[in-house]
Structure formats: C-alpha cells, structure tokens
Amino acid sequence: MTAGTAIPPGVIRVVVLSLAGCIGLLGILIVTARVLRRWREHRRAALNALARTWLLELATGDDARVAGARSRVAALDRRQWKALEPTVVSLLAKVKGELRSSLVSLFDERGTTEHARHGLASGGRFRQVRRARAAALLGSLGNQDAWAPLCAVLEDRSLAVRIAAARALGQIGVAGAARPLLGKLAGSRRVPSDIVAYALIQLGPGAGRDLVQAVSHEEPLVRAVAVEILGRTGAVSAVQTLIAALRGDRSEEVRIRAARAIGRLGMLAGVAPLLTIIDAGESTTLRAAAAAALGDLGAGAATPRLERLLHDPAYHVAHNAAGSLLRLGPAGEAALTRVVTDGEEQAAAHAMEVLAIASIEAARRPRGRTRQAARHRKEMHR
C-alpha cells in the first residue's frame, strides 16, 4: 500500500464513531421494542384475566349478571376488544347453548360480524389474510347468513382462503353448501379432500341427496368422498346407491370405500352383495374390505362363510374374517374356537390371534364396583 492511498485518521475516527452510534441506536431500539412488547403483553394478559371473569359471568344464567357482563364487554374500546377477541373465539368452539348465544351476540353488538362479512368481500392478493380471517370468524360464529358469500369464496385464488371457507361452511352447517363443497374436489382451485370430507360430515343428513348424486360424478375422488360420507353419516336410505357403487364402480378405491360404508350402515341388504364380492375373483384388497365390513354390519348369517374364509390363502382376507367373527358375538366366537381346535394351522393361527387380543382386552376391563369397594367407601366416609 502506498502513502497516497492511505485513509486519513480523521475519516477512520468518523466511521468508527458512526458505527458505534449506529450500534448504540440499534441497541436502544431493540431494548425499547422489547420493553414495549412486554408492556403490551402484560396489559393484554391483565385485560384478558379481567375479561375472562366477565365471560364466565355470561355462563351464570342469571339475567342481571349476564346483562352486566355484556355491558362491560360492549364498553371496551376497539384496541381492548382486539386483545380479547381471540379468547372469545376460542371459547365459542368449546361451548353451546345459552353461553354460546351470548358470546355470538357480543360480536353482533360490536359490529364485528358485519365487519367480517365486508372482509370476506375484500378483493386483491394482499387481502387474502383478511378474507381467510373473516371466513374463519364467520364459521366460528355459525353465521348462517354468510353461507352463500362463503360458497363464492370457495372460488378464491388463494388456497388458504378456500380452506378457511370450506371449514366455515362445515361449521355453519347449511346443507346447501354440499354441492359447492363437492365441486372443490375436482377441477381447478381445489380444496384438500380431508377438509371437504370433514365439512360434509358437519352438514349432516340434509346433504344426503347431493351426496347420492355425487356417487355418479365423473371424478373418482368425488365419488370416493361421497361414498365415504354416506357411510359415516349413517345415510341408510342410500344403501342401494352404495351397493351399486360396490358392484360396478370403475374405480377400485370407490368400491373399497363402498364396502366399508355398507358395513357401517349395518343393513341386512348389504350382506349378499358383500358375500358376492368375497366369492368373486376380485382383488385381495376389495375382498379383505368386504370381509371386515361383514363384521361391522353384524351379519350373523355370514358366520359359516366367514369361518370358511379363515382358510383363505390371502392373509388380509383371512385376518379380517377372524376379526369380523369376533365382532359377531357368541356365534362368531364359537366358530373361532372351533377352528382353533379343529382347523388347519394357518386358519387356527388367525383365530387364536383375535381370541388372544379379545381376552387381553377383557382382562383390562374393570369388573364394576365390588361390594368390597362399596364397603371401603362407607368406611372412608365415617
């Protein structure tokens, strides 16, 4: 380095001092931000602790105390309400009855519900968080007036917003949302199938007609979800639709779910189609599902056929048949015991396995309140 290129000491001093100043300023900023944040958290916690007692007052059922608590919450300013809102929303999901109605009316009285409806309609990519929050809040409130706008939001370009809208529609529970929700399993701008399925279950029996129609949809995923929900919601009137899907759907996944659904419905009409599937040259997975469904269904008449199935060369078919026999009760257990004694080695192994598990489960169950326990309790109370 030559003398001509050396940095003057004054410049170095200025740079060092500037850097030290910047570091000091940054330190002050960090400390100030932390102090402010702690102060805000402390204030929020104090407000929440106080407001929590007001919210609990709403559960008393005493008109005067409820009115007092409501007026105190109504008097909160915007910032205080914002701090309290997450607590109230959290409580909404945990209670029902009068307390829930009181909590919902707090949102109506403060204009928060109306604000959320406007938020749902706010456009633009940068407002997707606002739309998703609005959908989530309207769902938590169970706001039935919002179901149509929420169906429109299912078309939102943001996946997070679509998911929030689907969940909200499930919480609101208006059966008319079934078709739009099923539509989100196909085409563009889809919603994950587990989210749609759970929302459809929440809609209840009113969604049955749309679900039955969806069993003939061209998209296999739509058919599979529809079949699954019909079984889980106990839609007994759909049993023939499910039997038709079991017999002739183009997708094996749909047929497997139809077998499970028929088992869950527990209707006699399902026994013969399930036995036909087991006897026909179907895939092992489908036959295994049908064998398990016979046990769920409680088909006592299928006991001899299930007993023979213990000898099936396909492991899962024989294993599920053993489980089904156990679920059928005494007749099934007798068949299993018979196979343990007289059956060939592989069939006996399946029977022994389920009988052993059943005996372990039985041993874990308490034998009820014994006289000794009752005596002990009386002695303790003396």
Next chain:
Amino acid sequence: MVTVLLAEDDADIRDLVTFKLRQQGYEVRAFEDGLSALASARDEMPDLALLDITMPGMSGLDVCRELRADPATADVPIILLTARAQESDIETGFSVGADDYVVKPFSPRELVSRVQAVLARIQA
C-alpha cells in the same frame, strides 16, 4: 359439601366448569393433567370425578381405569369429557367404568344437570 375432582388441560374449559360448579355449591378440585388428578383422588376421595379424555401424559381413560382398579376409589362416579371427533372413545370410556360422558362443545347448564343426575343415581 360435595367435592368434584376435575381434570382438564384446556384452561378455558377448566375455568368455566369450575366457575359453574362452584356457582351451584360444589367444591371443585381442578387439575390440568391426569396424574395430578389421580394423586389428589388417592389423597382425598372426591364425590365425583369429571375427566377430560385427551390430556397430555395420563389421559382421562387412564385415570378412570386407575380409579376403578383401586378398591379405595373404585366407587367414585366418573363423567368423561370428550370432543365430538372422539366419539369412538365413548365406548372405551364405558368399558373402563365411566358412568356418563359429556361431548364437547357442551352447554355448562347441561353439564351441571349431568353431574346432578349421576350423583342422584349413585346415592339412590
């Protein structure tokens, strides 16, 4: 005074149930986990136990099983609290000796009625 043992890890529900039962004149011993609740029950037997099924560590079902297995506490009436999604647990709950169950979300008023009904049934 009738003592109710409450095991519930959700602070909102714990506070709400405690508040509502105390309002009705019950003494409530509330815990946020199953192990503490079980220790309390063994230390001093409650008149009724209200147990959430899903708790970290020891679940309500485990506490129920332990209470029923011990002759000193086998006779305590037990109500289970369960989320709607865990309704399959109800069957298990009854098999381990529960007397009744309440599904979340629940009405605080209904919960009190269930507590009163179970106590009345046991005392009859």
